[in-house]
Amino acid sequence: MKMNYYILLWMVIIACTPEKIEEAEEERISLIDYVDPLIGTGNASTESTKAHSMAKSEAKGQTFPAVGVPNGMTNWTPQTQASEKKCLSPYYYTDSKIQGFRGSHWMTGSCTQDYGSFTLMPMTGKLVASAKKRASSFSHQHEKVSPASYEVWLESYGIQAKMTGLSRSGFFEFEFDENGEAWVVVEPNSDKGLGYVKINPEKQEISGYNPVHRIYQGQGLAAGFSGHFVLQFDQPFEAFGTWEQDQLAEGNLEQKGKGNSVGAYVKLKVRRGAVVRVKAGTSFTSVEKARENLEIEIPSWDYEKVQDEATEEWELALADILVEGKDEQEKTVFYSALYHARLLPRVFSDVDGSYPAFDGNTEVKVAPDFDYYADFSMWDTYRALHPLLNIVEPRRSTHMAQSLVLKAEQGNWLPIFPAWNSYTAAMIGDHAISMLGDTWLKGNVGFDIRKAYKYMRKNAFEHNADFEDYKLGKGRRALDTYLKYNYLPMEEPVNEAFHKKEQVSRTLEYAYDDFVLAQVARSLDNAEDYAELIKRAENYKNVYDSSSGYMRGKHADGRWVSPFDPNSLRADFITEGSPNQYTWYVPHDVAGLISLMGGEEPFTQKLDTLFEKGYYWHGNEPGHQTAYMYAYAGQAWKTQKYVRNIMAMEYGLGEGGLSGNEDSGQMSAWYVFSAMGFYPVCPGMPNYVLGSPLFEKTTLSFDDGSEFVIEAKNNSTKNIYIQSATLNGRPYDKAWISHFDLVAGGVLVLEMGSEPNSSFGAAEENLPPSMSTGNF
Numbered sequence: 001m002k003m004n005y006y007i008l009l010w011m012v013i014i015a016c017t018p019e020k021i022e023e024a025e026e027e028r029i030s031l032i033d034y035v036d037p038l039i040g041t042g043n044a045s046t047e048s049t050k051a052h053s054m055a056k057s058e059a060k061g062q063t064f065p066a067v068g069v070p071n072g073m074t075n076w077t078p079q080t081q082a083s084e085k086k087c088l089s090p091y092y093y094t095d096s097k098i099q100g101f102r103g104s105h106w107m108t109g110s111c112t113q114d115y116g117s118f119t120l121m122p123m124t125g126k127l128v129a130s131a132k133k134r135a136s137s138f139s140h141q142h143e144k145v146s147p148a149s150y151e152v153w154l155e156s157y158g159i160q161a162k163m164t165g166l167s168r169s170g171f172f173e174f175e176f177d178e179n180g181e182a183w184v185v186v187e188p189n190s191d192k193g194l195g196y197v198k199i200n201p202e203k204q205e206i207s208g209y210n211p212v213h214r215i216y217q218g219q220g221l222a223a224g225f226s227g228h229f230v231l232q233f234d235q236p237f238e239a240f241g242t243w244e245q246d247q248l249a250e251g252n253l254e255q256k257g258k259g260n261s262v263g264a265y266v267k268l269k270v271r272r273g274a275v276v277r278v279k280a281g282t283s284f285t286s287v288e289k290a291r292e293n294l295e296i297e298i299p300s301w302d303y304e305k306v307q308d309e310a311t312e313e314w315e316l317a318l319a320d321i322l323v324e325g326k327d328e329q330e331k332t333v334f335y336s337a338l339y340h341a342r343l344l345p346r347v348f349s350d351v352d353g354s355y356p357a358f359d360g361n362t363e364v365k366v367a368p369d370f371d372y373y374a375d376f377s378m379w380d381t382y383r384a385l386h387p388l389l390n391i392v393e394p395r396r397s398t399h400m401a402q403s404l405v406l407k408a409e410q411g412n413w414l415p416i417f418p419a420w421n422s423y424t425a426a427m428i429g430d431h432a433i434s435m436l437g438d439t440w441l442k443g444n445v446g447f448d449i450r451k452a453y454k455y456m457r458k459n460a461f462e463h464n465a466d467f468e469d470y471k472l473g474k475g476r477r478a479l480d481t482y483l484k485y486n487y488l489p490m491e492e493p494v495n496e497a498f499h500k501k502e503q504v505s506r507t508l509e510y511a512y513d514d515f516v517l518a519q520v521a522r523s524l525d526n527a528e529d530y531a532e533l534i535k536r537a538e539n540y541k542n543v544y545d546s547s548s549g550y551m552r553g554k555h556a557d558g559r560w561v562s563p564f565d566p567n568s569l570r571a572d573f574i575t576e577g578s579p580n581q582y583t584w585y586v587p588h589d590v591a592g593l594i595s596l597m598g599g600e601e602p603f604t605q606k607l608d609t610l611f612e613k614g615y616y617w618h619g620n621e622p623g624h625q626t627a628y629m630y631a632y633a634g635q636a637w638k639t640q641k642y643v644r645n646i647m648a649m650e651y652g653l654g655e656g657g658l659s660g661n662e663d664s665g666q667m668s669a670w671y672v673f674s675a676m677g678f679y680p681v682c683p684g685m686p687n688y689v690l691g692s693p694l695f696e697k698t699t700l701s702f703d704d705g706s707e708f709v710i711e712a713k714n715n716s717t718k719n720i721y722i723q724s725a726t727l728n729g730r731p732y733d734k735a736w737i738s739h740f741d742l743v744a745g746g747v748l749v750l751e752m753g754s755e756p757n758s759s760f761g762a763a764e765e766n767l768p769p770s771m772s773t774g775n776f
Contacts, residue, residue: 031318032311034328034335037065037145040109040662042093042655044619049659052577052617054570055111057087061658061667062109063340064091067150069313070342071373071396072167074103074282078150079119082131084191086215087111093655097135098152101163102189103170103229103282107375107419108343109662115212115420116227116284117189122174122276124157127183129243129263134185147339148310164307167347168293170280171306176270181238184278186231187263197264198254199240204233206264207287216417216424216498217473223422224360227282230290234277234301239267277301284421285364289350296351317342320392321676325696325715333651334675334694337668341385344664345400348374348421358421359411371396373403376418377664379427380621382434384669387680390442391700391743398446401439404432405448408455413464413474423473425497428575429509430459430476437516438683441523442739453520457529460517471496482510487542489556490573504543504551505575505622508585511540515588515771516684537771540586544596549606551583567615580615581623587682590632591770600633607633611642618650619660624670625681628689631735632768637721637756639735640692643674644720647694676700677710677750678737681768685776686739689768690761692720693750706745712752719752722760735761736768 040061044053053059066075079102080095081088090104100121106114121134128134136156144151149164158177163170176182188195188210197208209226241248242255244262249255255262268276279301281294298306318335349355349372357363365372389397408414414433417426433456440449463483464475476482481492488494488503518533545552545560553561553573561573566580574582584607586593597603607630610616616623627646630638650659651671658667673679677693693712700708725732728746737748761767769776 030311030315031335032147032314034331035147035314035318035339036332036336036653037063037147037339038093038655039063039333039336039653040340040655040658041065041089041091044659045652045656046619046650046659048614048617048650049619051614052569053619053660057111058619058660060089060661061655062087062089062111062661063658064089064104064106064108065145065150066104066108066343067146067148067163067310068165068170069167069310070317071345071347072165073284073347074105074165074168074170075343076150076163076165076170077102077104077106078152079131082119082189084114084117084189086113088113090114090117093140096137098138098154099131099135100185100187101161101172103227103280105227105346105375107377107664108340109658109667110377110664111661112419112426113215114189115223116210116225118208118210118227118229119187119189120172120231120278120280121185122154122157122159122161123183123185124159124176124178124180127185127248127265127267129185129187129246129248129265131187147314149307162303164303164310166297166306166310168282168290168351169297170282171298171303172278172280173303174276174278176274176276177272179271182268182270182276183265184233184268184276185263185265187261188227188229188257190257190261193257193259193261195262196254196256197242197262199242199264199266201237201240204236206231206266207290208264209287212420214420214422214424216426217471218422222360223420224362225284225356225421227284228287228290230281230287230294232279232294233266235268237266238269241265277303283350284348284356285350285354289352289354293351314339320701321672322699322701323675323695323697326694329653330694332653333657334672337651337671337675340662340668341388341665341672344377344381345373345375345403347371348403356421357410358407358418359423361410365406365410367406370399370402372406373400374418374421375664376400376404376415376432376435377666378417378431378435379429380663380666381669382431382438382683383621383624383666384673384680385665386435387438387683388669388672390439390444391739394444394703395446397439398444401436401444401452402447404436405452405455409451411474414455414459416473416476425473425477426499428477428497428499428502428506430513431509432456433459433513434516434683437520441519441684442686443743449520449524453524456517456520460514460533476510477506482507485542485556486536486539487554490553490561491556499575501572502575504553504573504579505582505585507543508540508551508582511537512586512588512682514539519684534771537588538592540589541592541596546596549597549602550579552579575622576620577617577622578615580610581617581626584610584626584629585622587625588685589771590629590681590768592772594633595772600635604630604633604635604638607638617660618646619667621663621666624666625679628679628681628691631689631761632770634762634767635758636690636735636761637758639689640721641756643691644694647671647674677712685769687736687769688739688742689736690722690734692722692752700742702743702745708742708745709747711747711749713749715752718754721753721756723751723753723757724760725750733761733763734766
């Protein structure tokens, strides 16, 4: 049953005298204490990243120390980078100065942009407005970082700064080391210089907004909403004013940017040891809603109470999965991964359900009985993050699904990669279909599937003939060409997308999406659609070159691209990778791919080459299922071997602990699944392929009070191979497990050993399901 669990750091194995019980109580550690939000805030240190990353941003985890609650509207973070520019995280570990504390909407681990954010900064001495000039030196030794709070000593000003927060609100405390004058500067971080601030001295309040603009499709266009904020101080202002481009205007009450940076400031009289408290409310709807959100979420001036509430929310979220065994470092990596996987998508609606309509519509909508979500980095997160939520947070998952349905309804097309409440075609594929289908097919039915199917089907069957609409991201890219050839030929440039060309990768991903949509059609008794879609799901075969044994670019007349190097780091017909890495992207029909390659032996030999020659790159998503594909060829022991190796080599502690962009939680969700011992190779099929559990015992807790326990007996860094298994006391020989067996509760016991058991999961009837075998 879910509860606020605590774990004994050391077990008391002698008699439980009152003294020993008291001693044990003092040694208890909460799950949140295992989380290190600084993991991934610097350059990756893995060899695979050095070998495969091309852009500078690919070599960074791109995470940030996000303070707040799971899936909160606004994250509170120290700011070391002032811009809202693309691919620039608010915080990098290698930076030496803090410019302020930001109410951020950065998509963690991404190469997108922050938006609708604002920053406040306390200081002493001379008033300075510019973010770079006002920045204070700090030391990581004087940082205290947690998902629920952040503390730092601002060396340049002698200020101890603390912050905590909830979903839509934040709380700051600034303790001053010296008597004298102090300042707090507030800045809407508008790269276009269109921010607005207003001071209300009587209410001891500063409010404002930062208009949001689109990137990718509709680059630079207004997104139809702003990030609104309101700040309330616990003491009166000695003086106040605004500024524009470093020019101060004392006594001025409001300032609107006309292409320049603007902000507000207040002057405070402080004494040594004095604490200034500031509360912040945020909203995407209006300043008034930001104020309401603040009043409801943080009605008092009790900082510790807010921090405790945020801590409690994280404890509940982390307690969905309890792991036992292994050392403290591995628990830190695990729970830090679970933290990173619980930041996005973000709640977008106010406490009363208000939210700005999707697709640039300035109308305010209301979701009265569920939370409306935004920022779906769908090309990344459909793979493992959303399947993880379908297990541990099914109610939240259905809210996300219904949010996608509303977006489709309001914009008339199912979005592909909906971010900053707008359409984009930032990445390839059509994976909202996967997310909706996986949610539905796993029994999480709390959303309008009939309406969802209408728009899922529209994306798959209708080419958007409105070119202006299409340019803005509405409709599957190059669908007319795809349906004509049943693959995307090299002659199709896919110009109306951020990623152009990449025809082979698009063909493979469309085949998968159509497979998932086929399963939804079948569940809704739509035989005609099912027949068409399941046929299309075989289109991956049309870009497989049997002469080379790899997926390969193909012209409209059937000629293969030449010259051809399957291990070229980048090919223009492949998305962010090599042809070799993308050859394995057939998650729905691994058995069919095995057949194309000539059988299990050549299939596994080619897989061996991928891993043994260093061609595999874990730091980008297309290969996240690859190590699990051995199980489909009767060699589950190799899945166990390589999954353990990836966990050990590609994840770790410290700022370099991620081997590439975190990508909104996907990198971490892969680790969470793999450390538990199973992985969703094909979202849309309600099953998981078994791997090699990292921990001796893992307990999944469900909303109905039931639990699923995975016990890995004799587990160690050497004993990584499954020797035998039982499920609920009965022998279990399958290399996979059903989603419905898992969520029903029970116990899976795995006997582990140091040598492979090549017969485990190897019999044909025990192989994971595939489209070609018909056992899905």
